[in-house]
Amino acid sequence: MAADSDDRSMLRVRLGNQDTHYREHLIPAATILRLFADCSTEIGLRENGGRPSLLAAYESAEFLLPCRVGDYVEFTAEVISRGRRSKRVKLAAYRHIAAPEKDGDPSVICDPPELIARAVLVSVKPREA
Numbered sequence: 001m002a003a004d005s006d007d008r009s010m011l012r013v014r015l016g017n018q019d020t021h022y023r024e025h026l027i028p029a030a031t032i033l034r035l036f037a038d039c040s041t042e043i044g045l046r047e048n049g050g051r052p053s054l055l056a057a058y059e060s061a062e063f064l065l066p067c068r069v070g071d072y073v074e075f076t077a078e079v080i081s082r083g084r085r086s087k088r089v090k091l092a093a094y095r096h097i098a099a100p101e102k103d104g105d106p107s108v109i110c111d112p113p114e115l116i117a118r119a120v121l122v123s124v125k126p127r128e129a
Contacts, residue, residue, distance in 0.1 A: 007078060008076070009043050010039065010075065011035065011038060012073070012074045012096075014072050015067055015070065020069055025070070025099070027069070027071070029063050029117075032067070032093060032116075033119070036075060036077070038075075039076065040121060040123060044123060048126075053123035053124060054123060054124050055122075057121065057122045058119055058121050058122075059088070059122060061118075064115055065095070065116040066116075067116055070100070071098055073094065074094045085125045086125070087123055088120055088122055089121050089123060090118075091121060093115070094114060095110050096110055096113045098114075
């Protein structure tokens with residue numbers, strides 16, 4: 001299925017202190033999942049007239065590299081299949097800039113961007129009232 005612009009979305013964020021509770025400024029996987037859901041919500045809002053789709057399940061999720069506070073990450077979402085009220089969405093997260101591991105070290109531009117996580121989620125359109 002070829003995706004048009006309504007079937008794709010993108011979110012770029014700088015991960016901050018509010019995104020973690022771990023030592024050494026590591027970002028928990030749950031934060032990445034939350035940002036995946038935020039990114040895919042845009043697709044649901046556009047197709048449901050301002051009403052978001054509801055997350056039903058993650059079919060898969062892989063966390064390939066650790067993230068830290070200060071990383072700049074791009075999240076992408078693309079619809080890969082549709083049912084009557086549901087859709088499957090392929091997600092990917094790429095680090096564009098890596099935060100320094102120690103104070104005083106420079107940030108590192110990732111060229112090419114590093115794939116840090118990928119997932120597939122299923123969302124459902126709410127029933128009509």
